[in-house]
Amino acid sequence: MAMEVVKHGEEEEFAIKPQASLPQLDTSSWPLLLKNYDKRNPLKRDIKSYISSGVINLDKPSNPSSHEVVAWVKRMLRVEKTGHSGTLDPKVTGCLIVCIDRATRLVKSQQSAGKEYVAVIRLHDKLPGGQVQFARALETLTGALFQRPPLISAVKRQLRIRTIHESKLIEFDNDRHLGVFWVSCEAGTYIRTLCVHLGLLLGVGGHMQELRRVRSGAMDETKGMVTLHDVLDAQWTMDNTRDESYLRKVISPLETLLTGYKRIVVKDSAVNAVCYGAKLMLPGLLRYESEIEVHDEVVLMTTKGEAIALGIAQMSTVEMSTCDHGVVAKVKRCIMERDLYPRRWGLGPLASEKKKLKADGKLDKYGRPNEATPAKWVSEYKDFGAVEGATAAAASAPATPLKAVETTTVTTSVAVTPANNEDDGESKKRKKHEGETPDEKAERKRRKAEKKAAKAAKKASKSGGGEEDDDSE
Known part of the structure; x- marks a missing residue:
């Protein structure tokens, strides 16, 4: 009986008891954009990246102009670019948001705040x-x-x-x-x-x-406003004592300017595609905030709380939760550098099958169907990224090549006018470059220009050499 009483007592000691307050998550170590708005800490970036993606809530002194102040900050921190969030007259003092390097991409959004x-x-x-x-x-x-x-x-x-x-x-x-x-x-x-x-x-x-x-905008007098002396002292401390704590206190991460936007969390596999300007599709969506409406300005962010881009929502929260495909948001201003995350597009089942068909010769080099293309692929696949003109031309082209018309006499086949020759050449040239992407066209033009320049340089060097020989004679 005694043992039973002890066991019973132990069970009572570890039992879940009702509480008056709800349990709360500890968000102190969460990234900036994932936490509550009142508990924000800077991201744990290395000091070089931290400075190049930072903003300063500067207390502008009286007399110098805003452009002078921004130029001084640029010289103090030895950075490539600086910008500010709205001009203040020389005699006016107060809040001037100074954006550094990558954060300058947010200047326009803050100027209109x-x-x-x-x-x-x-x-x-x-x-x-x-x-x-x-x-x-x-x-x-x-x-x-x-x-x-x-x-x-x-x-x-x-x-x-x-x-x-x-x-x-x-x-x-x-x-x-x-x-x-x-x-x-x-x-x-x-x-x-x-x-x-x-x-x-x-x-x-x-x-x-x-x-x-x-x-x-998002900054005011109460949110860590600093003076020009603070910026200079922080950089001096960093240079002489290698203590970066003062500099981290003076500079805030660019995500502090985006706390007022609704947030959409993007999968890591879709981050680089968005950095290259692609629209965010529903398969790349991980989490989203409530009460997002169509055409709202939102911030696209990674799972680590880094801002990727500012976007315009193409779906409301209700549509995101009920649809299985479609465009979630299109990019308005890209913030993150390209190729910071690995390229992960073109690895899906459909893209892999398309690559295999191209390798087997069942699709041409532009991914268009030919006579060897399976009927199932032709009926089911729709290329949403194809150019309209190229698609129409490909659709109007016959599935099987037309048989060449047999000529009865040699003289008929030979008797072709020069005009017809030119037309044939133009049509061949058009067919050769038909359906190429803008990038391929630009690359072709670049190679052509390089060849032309090399040819001209060679010709110039030859003519120059000939003139020298004439002078020597």
Whole structure:
């Protein structure tokens, strides 16, 4: 009985007990795009790759232009390319996203993202209504507004429509004629023009005194903003002490800019095909996020959390879960370098069978059917990647070659006009190059140009040698 009691007690000790809280996964070691948005860590790349695919959330100082600042960062880090996510005027400070090398492919997507500013406006006179009047006028100037760029702007001064999403009064001093407000707007909005319009609406006039950008796209002041001194110190530490921790803190991986996009996880075998610009088909899909709609902008990513490309969804989440074939997304902007993953296309059962038929002579070198092609292949196979003209020409061609017409007399066969000869030559040439892919055509043209150049060089060298001989005589 005692043993039974002990066993019973042990069973009770290890039994699963009900809990009030749900079990949670530990995502601390997961890659960037696979984790929750609030628990993101940089990818574990080597320092060279980390820098070349990184972005810096830079606090731009007053006075130098955005292009100067970006050029300084390029010189500090000794990299090939740098770019920024939207120009700030020389006197404006705040968030400037500096993209390095491969991350420059994301510059356009960040330039069109929303921005947030904190501005100081100086009014030209005291307001009779005080802070209430100013707040009401600021609230009026929201939504779609007509704007013309300021006189000091470098762009063409034409009327354009810009949207102010939200604005908020922070502080107002009626005696000193100063107001501080926060504004969230679309890319390309001129806060200087907004301040002028605010002064006109209040009836006293006004101009912008000071401006700071607090958010640009996915980056804001709270997300690891660094100064130019930080960048310089981090590179100095790396060069002199081989300590890369400071540099990893200053630079963030490019995936931090893509956290707002819906995610589609791609199989490793399909990654390189997408890098070469191929559409993502359903067999290459591994996982996908919920609530994706057709024509949504999505990020295609690997199982390790690396961004492959920005794409446009061609299927909704419901269609992805119910269909067995079709195009999931087409590539808008490729981010990953080619051949980082192995080439895995052309290894499926259908492609392997096609290669075997070509090797056996049952298909021509372009993969088109001939007289030896099995009837089952002709009836079942459809080449979706074939050029329309080449397909039509191949379809109109007879299955069996026409028998040559026997000539009755020798004179008839010989009596061919030069025009007919030219036509035959053209048709032979056309038939020879019929159905070739654009890459094959480009390669043929290149070889032809090389031959022509070699021939011209040989001719020039001969003529040059002849002239030298004449001079020597």
